[in-house]
Amino acid sequence: MYMEYGFQNRLLRVNLTEGSTSFEAPGEAFYRKHIGGRALIAHYLYKELEPGLEALGPKNKLIFAGGVLTGTPLVGSGKNSVGAKSPLTGAYGDSEAGGFFGAELRRAGYDAIIIEGKSDHPVYISIVDDQVEIRDASHLWGQSTGFVQDAIRKEQSEPYMRVAQIGVAGENLVKFACITNDLKHFYGRSGMGAVMGSKMLRAIAVKGSRPPKIAKPEVLQELNKFMTQNWPTMAASLHENGTSATLLALNAAGGLPTRNFQEGHFEGAENIGAPQMNATILKSREGCFACPIRCKRVVEANGPVYVDPAYGGPEYETLAALGSNCGIDDLVRVAKGNEMCNSLGLDTISTGVAISFAMECYEKGYLSQEQAGCELKFGNAEAMLLLISQIANRQGLGQLLAEGTRAASQELGVKTHDLAMEVKGQELPMHEPRLKAALGVGYAVSPTGADHCHNIHDTIFAQPSSSLEAVRPLGVTGPLPADELSTDKARMLVAISTWRHFTNCTVTCYFVPWTPEQMQAIIQAVTGWNFSMLELMDVGKRAVTLPRLFNLREGLTGKDDYLKPRFFEPFKSGPLAGKALNREQFGATLQDYYGIMGWDDQGRPLSGTLKALGLEWVLKE
């Protein structure tokens, strides 16, 4: 008999068609192999989803999952994941968010919730430890996320009940609708909000009182002490400036996505960067469960445009997606766009890229003024705000863009295909492959489509630094130029992205600078396992291989590992003028990635790879 340290050994299954709930205990061996988060989600989606099913149909399953560290006192353990087949990509989909919901779910005694079926009326799920209820949410349907959170907390007489929910965009099945928790934290990517909306599930509210047990609390306390003492030097900028600190650096380097990735340098960057935000609309700094860094922004504006602080403030991704990438340097209106996306439940990255795509189509004459409904030029902040509302409500041009940028370009015709900045249907985040070359390969091979979280950011590893030293135990040998594509770079991409996939299993925040060696010690302290670095990397490999297998079964092939032609064309201006990715080097590095991962030249995992990872059961299915 083992002791259940770290994992709660309890999954909650809710069937919304039948209105039933049940519980499962996967056992210690499962947790040691999967840890939680992405690997857990991918395991259940592969095992339980019928190939080819409709992502917005009742047979899709939506899984919320923490990892063995979620909800422990560990600094950075506030994240959790949600996954399902994605309506945006037709492939494996998931997304992670910080905040408090994941920790509360684990404190209620659950490592994950698997939601099946579809309700015939709007509902929300209420969880208070063992008490699980499916409640009517007809009065909440159509309301803002702020209204719904207040109403549920009042209804339950629980002011600190943690609420994960969709907004109007999810109800309207916008393909890139997100899920939010505590109004300020977002499972943004992959359209998970649309899957939740398709099930008529508006929210999940949770309150728990049974935190996971820790095998060696005194060791965990020592590790926490290290981070508590050292974050002011290791992550000071994150506290001071949030993720927006990145914007001016990327702009000066020539890699700030500008006007739909046509350029890499935005003349209005100073107006939307961290110093400007700090000096004008920043109201306060907030954080997630068990994190002293507090990198989240809360902004407020009370001029002609009111920005509600209840919905937090824009991250770097949002400042670039709704700002520079739409040619907009009006910080207050960018913050307004962020607030609208947050209250309506839209992913700000996909929303911004859908709008920048429409702006480029308009300027190039592929979209008429009549179709656009307004003067849809780059820089038109009012048009950006109008389109956010139209997308969430599926009105006007928003009806087309709500299907995602890839689908919109298919509708608008072949001339617009190369203007759609997506991979596998997922809009690109705000990172430029012509500055960070292996990140471009990472975009191509990512199972969820273009992604910046389980990816490499070449610029961090281009010179000797503490970040580089930290990843040496993963097999990273030395700095490599950010624009290099080579076998060495492919090795680095595999090491870094596998590590990132692992942290999406624990599920921990990669802004808290835990090293892989510290993470190994943390897993040992929490679970009591003699957990090795080899096991750590194997968990990460399972977390990328299972989604890959899911995608292959859905009919995706190596041809879906692409990058749009724009990135192989040189910038015409800016600090990186003349810089482009080299197609041959890109193809060779992609093949190197496949090979190092143990995949064939079409990106199919070899049977030996599956056996090494203990995934041979897939061969029998």
Add this chain to the structure above:
Amino acid sequence: MTVNVRIFGGLHRFTEGCTECKKAISQDTCAWDIVHILGIPEHEVWFVAVNGVRVAKEEILFDGDRVDIFAPVGGG
């Protein structure tokens, strides 16, 4: 001549918390001279930008230039 310096990405831990300052410079002062003047270890710096654009280490500075010193950054 003076230049306006901003220090980003946590590099102010090497400048006693200072994130913004004016520096008097002599003629022929280069972009990376500012890094050395401020005592920031070279390997901690990604690049120096002058007036919002990345420049070579040996770029000569002029009166009134805005000099930004950045640490390596990645995701956001």
